[in-house]
């Protein structure tokens with residue numbers, strides 16, 4: 001929840017600070033808080049910039065369809081994260097490692113786009129948006145591995 005939403009519920013800044021110090025609310029990133037019970041995967045995604053996107057969001061939607069609780073759904077690394085265009089961006093992995101203990105190797109794949117980031121709920125983009133992102137993401141990966149293969153053959157020839 002954003003600080004603005006908490007204020008709209010009538011929480012004063014001092015009450016937010018008290019809730020944080022008692023651990024019922026936890027800071028996610030500037031202006032955003034979550035309940036202490038939120039599963040780690042969503043907390044991590046938000047620290048990177050927003051809700052789950054792409055194949056990470058598909059894992060969540062498929063898990064929910066099988067009847068899994070969000071906390072029990074397995075997620076592959078790296079997480080794919082939806083970041084609104086007007087966001088300040090994803091903090092450096094080194095900062096997240098220092099502040100929250102998130103390993104630097106967990107650097108996410110970011111999907112920029114405000115409409116996509118708002119398409120689902122606060123945990124993940126909608127299933128349809130996730131499918132579209134995954135198609136584009138796979139295409140990008142293939143382009144990249146094709147380029148790397150071409151570079152590799154040039155190196156071998158040289």
Ligand SMILES: [Zn+2]
Nearest residue numbers: 054080109137
């Ligand atoms: Zn992706």
